[in-house]
Amino acid sequence: MSPEQILQEALSRYERPLIAYAKNITGEIESARDVVQETFLRLSRQSDLPSIVPRLAPWLFLVCRNCALDHRRKCIPFASADLDENFPDPQDGPDSIFFQNDDQERLSSLLKQLSQKQRELIQLKFHGQLSYKEIGEVTRMSVSNVGFQLHHAIQTLRTLWNQPPPRIHS
């Protein structure tokens, strides 16, 4: 596969997951797009593309994460380098997402109730298809910690799912 083909493939496969991932970190869509552009640009500057292909996903997510954190840091000079637990959620636009059924819609809204870190792990696992080990490398966490946190995220989703929907407070 030629480098150009690799880049095209990478772009078509990972553009959306990366933007969603960056959006979770920076908090809004425009900066997420900036970050992802930068990420792919860096990919294109790699001199030995074929060697990256076997670990393309972790590479992309790691670079994306770093860019997103840098971006955050520049805008807010004193934020901690680590991802913190809560960040304002990206603005929930009118429901333009086409869900196949109510369950999907409900699951999507439950995801928003997780912490930012938990969402990040879920994105890496389910959008990026990264293994625990790769997730650990991207997020600088130990493998066992990744396992624990992902488990906790899944269990939280289960618990939330099994609860009756909340009453609306007046």
Next chain:
Amino acid sequence: MNTDPRLTAYGLGELEGADREAFEAQLGQDGALQEELAEVNTLIEQLQALPGDPEDELGECRRQELLAAMSAARVNCKSPWSLQKRTIVIGAWAAAACIIFGLLLLPAPFRDWRSGVEQEVAVTEPAKLPEIVLPQDFTDPAVTLADALIPPAEETVKMEPAPLSPTWAMDTSLQTQDSSTVKTLSELESKLLSQNRPADTPSSGSTGLTVFGTTLGGLGGSAGMRGSTFREGAFEQRAAIPVTGDLPLTGRLFRSDYGTENYATFSENSFRKVLDHPLSTFAVDVDTASYANVRRFLNEGRLPPPDAVRIEELINYFPYQYAEPTGLHPISIRSDVTRAPWQPEHLLARIALKGREIPVQELPPSNLVFLIDVSGSMKSADKLPLLKSSLQTLADGLRDEDRISIVTYAGAAALKLPPTSGEEKARIKAALAGLAAGGSTAGASGIQLAYENARKHFIEDGNNRVILCTDGDFNVGITEQSELVRLIEKERQSGVFLSILGFGTGNLKDSTMEKLANHGNGNYAYIDSLPEARKVLVEQMEGTLFTIAKDVKIQVEFNPNTVAAYRLIGYENRLLTREDFHDDQKDAGEIGAGHRVTALYEIVPFGQALPDTSAEGDLKYQAPQSAPTPAGTAQSRELFTVKIKYKEPTTERTQDLEYAVENRILEFENAPADFRFATAVAGFGMKLKGTKALGNIGWNSILSTAESSLGQDPGNHRAEFLALVQKASTLPAQRPSVDSTWKPD
């Protein structure tokens, strides 16, 4: 809820080999587990199938842009020479532009400096380090109680029976003073301060100079910088200074202009419902700086800014008679429960930890690097001169096997004393005496030099420590806290710990120093006088300098059958999330030899009304369990369980400790003297902060409780506390109170 991560790992295909076989074996025999696995697998499938948000794409315009840029990059990749050339040319232009631009912008004093004339930089506006207001998250799902241990018999040292009533009386003499007529200068200042401070409303977002955080019902948490408050919507940079330079001329009549002092803003912990938040997690803290700082304010005739009051540091200032650890662990835990004297329907629980004492002859050799700020701002008598005397006191106590070196920093770092054995006291003292203040501060490179020296002469299994002595002035060089923090964290990996000694007034960067000490596996003490220097550097030197456990975290699990709600008193800057407790990489607090750590919880027992300020009618409780609680079980007998994780100072392995606390209430007058005294100190802190949970309690109640629980009082610290309470009672209080009672989430 299942807490075994293997369940999810298996569902995701992450279990392999022996682990997988073991899990499958267990699965085969456990029907309930199989059902859970089925649910997890369904959820996993659903997550895989979730469609993405349609806005998550670059858009045509950007994509074209990107494709063009990528092709260009590929072209250059093929001819690396042209890329380099291009980069160099662009770089040169950019650099030239920056330099020109920079020169135009530099203020006058700096330009003089650049022209080679060495001048002392006028300290006009040192960089304020604003605090980032970060949100917190506690979504703890319900967990099952851990197995309980029967607590060993607790020591109850009974002092003379207290003649006073167990409940604290309202202060009927308290009148809010109308500031229409101002009689004294301190009154004037208080009046001006209260005018400068906007009144805080609990539900509104706040910006700018808010001193009091609003409460967040049920939220606590941590950040890279520990805990603070979150406001909806924006990341605001908050100036965490109580008073700005807007202080009118009268402010300068006072001895110290604390207009450039810096305290982290945080809101006090509020009550949390056990059903929503069964776990309370925080990192241990043995810093005592806040007490010394509060004392400094009161001795000057002023009330301290509420953000300077960290209640846990006030309580932990005093040496208590706690049980020495025996057996495997270097930490002992005890706990007891009484009634809260300010609210007798509530309980007050004390968790007492003690670190193992090490006899002096058994202390490992020390490799100490003193990193001393000798910038111009350190000139005043309560700074460098005091520092020199303090360190000379310390030098007296050094042994032959100890090594000490001195690095100074001001403008540039210098090694003033290479590693010298504790035997050569004269040489050490001479080097100390020769220190003089001058120049501006560049904190970062000094720290690097100090750590380098500590690492170069590292003593295996010894006490390797950098001791940073400063008034907090980091106003030239790296002013970004986050970079400094990163540096210190990196260095602590090498096993060199960091302690921070704060000096002086008017420029104390309290929050910076606390933060750096936290990240450096060290402690932070504030030295305002020679007696305090003696306390920190001699009396409690082992504690200050020798760590016996690091990354110490506490997690308290409350029993919903016996506890309705709880409020952790203090430790707002130390809160952790539930996950943090299990995260071995998470840096937490350190305990030194002989250190005592006390944490107090105000507890609303099950069945009591929650301190709800809303006018809602009945409170709604879910039944904690559908089946009636069998009597005599852990569920019915216990109030909470304390879990502790720590690491031995030279390893990365985590150890666990657990301690279950029974529902046995001591009447306040029968509680140990140490407990009653700690309660008085807590009351003192709460009153200084204007904590609403304290209610309208008067100083007299606090004073008489303290008086009746003085005990042995080695070092006379408790007697001094009485004097401080009396001082505080004479100062006019004109502060809006912080609402820290329970609010619905």
